Amino acid sequence: MHEIDYAKELNPAQYEAATTLDGPILVIAGAGSGKTRTVVYRLAYMVESGIPSSQILLLTFTRKASQEMLRRAGALLGYGVGGVHGGTFHAMAYSILRQYRPKGYERNVTLMDSGDIAAALQECRDKLHIGKADRSFPRHQTIAGLFSKARNKECSIEDVIRREAYHLLFHADALQLLYDAYAAYKKEHALLDYDDLLFDLENALLQEPDMVKRLRETFRYIMVDEYQDTNRVQARLVRLLAGEKGNVMAVGDDAQSIYAFRGADIRNILDFPHHFPGARLIKLEENYRSLQPVLDLTNALLAAAPEAYRKTLHAVQKGGALPELIRPINNRTQSELVVQKISELACECPLREIAVLFRAAYHSYDVEIALKQAGIRFRKYGGLKFSDAAHVKDVMSFVRLAYNPLDFPSFRRVMELGKGVGPKTSQKIYDAMLSGDGAALEKACARHAGALSHIRFIQTLRETRSGPYAIFRDILAHYQPFLEQNYPDDFPYREQGLEELAQLAGEYAELDLFLSDLSLEEPDQTDDADQDALTLSTVHSAKGLEWDAVLIIDLVEDRFPSRHASLRAEEFEEERRLLYVACTRARKYLGLFAPDFIYSRETRSEERAAPSPFVRALPPSLYDELQECPGGRLRRRTERERTARRALRTTLNAPFGKNHVPDPDAAITPAHTRKPRAADDAESDRSSPGMSGDDACRDMPEAPANTGCLSGKGDTDPARCGFCRHRIFGRGKIVEYIPPDKCRVHFPNIGLKVILTAYLALEDS
């Protein structure tokens, strides 16, 4: 074990953050500024200073992050830091509630997964007769999303709908009723969702000062990572646990806030000094990760953002090549070019040092196929979950029932394993079972022998009170016939997965810990963890990670930024930060892919896709541009071409009206019948005639918003004006004015669009 020379191994700011243990500290850590390193050294410093590790609470965004930090701190010290409490807010909340058993937690409760939530909502809907035979009623996932959003943002259901799902406003009352029923359902069946964990802990702390006191004695030192992505209730929990003068360090970067959609509130960082008077502020602004050209590009990305996010990072390492903007003809050739680029890169560095990032999980399907064909190994993050597999759910339902017999979703799942039992029968048997009347239960199960055997089996499980591993083995044996019966095609494969799960269960001493860990953090798919493989990941899942080479695909309108983010400026800015996070993952090579055409499943045709506005706004001097020619070769765009194109774009993007250059293709030729023009696409490229209305607003970032036709007439409230005309959509009715510069317009046969007033011409009705 070597002596740690903190002053030498850290820069001055990092050193200060790592060695100031007393009182509140806020660390603003730019991307790649050695944030993790600082936390790791701080952990080591605390332990070396004689602080018992059990007094340290490390809250991170994922369990993986905290494990990694603890591992590294242990490696630094030469001995483990086992006693540190580390994990996510949700996991911490669950563990505290379980340990202290405050009011409402006297019984065993289980955590619901998305499937359980869907089932619960269905149940409530049936009971209330809400949305019956109404095809416009939102699906369960949507509803669950709305409910969760309302809680995390701490506003009413109606507010969320008004802001994010305008088209569902019609159902607002029904959804409110459904929400209340859902809350009652959870209580009745001893169930929790993720959000309950945080709010229930807060309530418990507010009602039981004694609990707060004891917790403050336990957790004398608190560190919170990724503070920019905490929501309001999480920040309050930190305040409750730490106290005003607590030894709490929050680490974050306002420029990397990408979870506002989930209720993360940037004010937590901004208000930290207010909540903790006398807090010390430390900024880490030296970037150790990326080479200068990559950093120049990411800095440019942020420079275009509103003031609050602005910051400039300085590279410690100099040199390196310019990032590349690669323009494939379509998303299929994009995949081929990605494979080609990865093959090139793989000569320089191992596959595990390369990542392909994308906005949404399904964007990578194409690339996955191409990679498989090329025989390149990859691991995907952010996609389907292991525990979503049907057979895993089946088995886990037994486990959950062994722990919490009231868990109705699990009960139903188990009952419906056999043929002949559906929702109604399940409910009947459940009621009979709860009544405690043995005869009633037998009667309810009269025609369903399987049901009774399941119930008996679960009772035996509960009575034998064996450990998780033994219980798991029993369940697997009991479940085997159903596995073979229900999954005849591939049950041996599924069996193997269950075997791994059994091993995992064996690592736990108590059943509920195993259950909560499985819900709160996915197990690593360890089967090929040690293999050298490429990473495919959503940008969200890539947070906090880094690679030598990063390729970002589908950098086009409606994908990145996501189509759903087009309406509100805040969401647009979050997409910008998301791209910032993506680009700052790269150490040496950054490749941006923006195909000209994207295959649309809806229309079953290729549609022209404008490059992402974020890419368009980048100064061309910051990257090399490579255009794919027919035949698959890449041709570098010369500086002269790029300048000329830029000038033309500015002209075309000017508000239409007297200066408008009509585009002969506009609205006449369907996008997919036009041939891509590869080399001389100057005029075909950017005018984006076939775009949707939302694109039209975003396509013109340079356009002065307040010189449009509407405001030009001096009208302060365009909504009163009635009708307007849009260059592409024609005549429409103004439904709503969205300050400061947009309108929601209804176009016949097209629907609602949000459009900059600058691109609307008023019409007299």
Next chain:
DNA sequence: CTGTTTACGATTTTT
């Protein structure tokens, strides 16, 4: 009531 067929609608990100 349950299981099967048919028709329709809709697509993010995660604890």
Next chain:
DNA sequence: TCGTAAACAG
């Protein structure tokens, strides 16, 4: 194209 929910048949 996929998943979900109404309609229908047993």
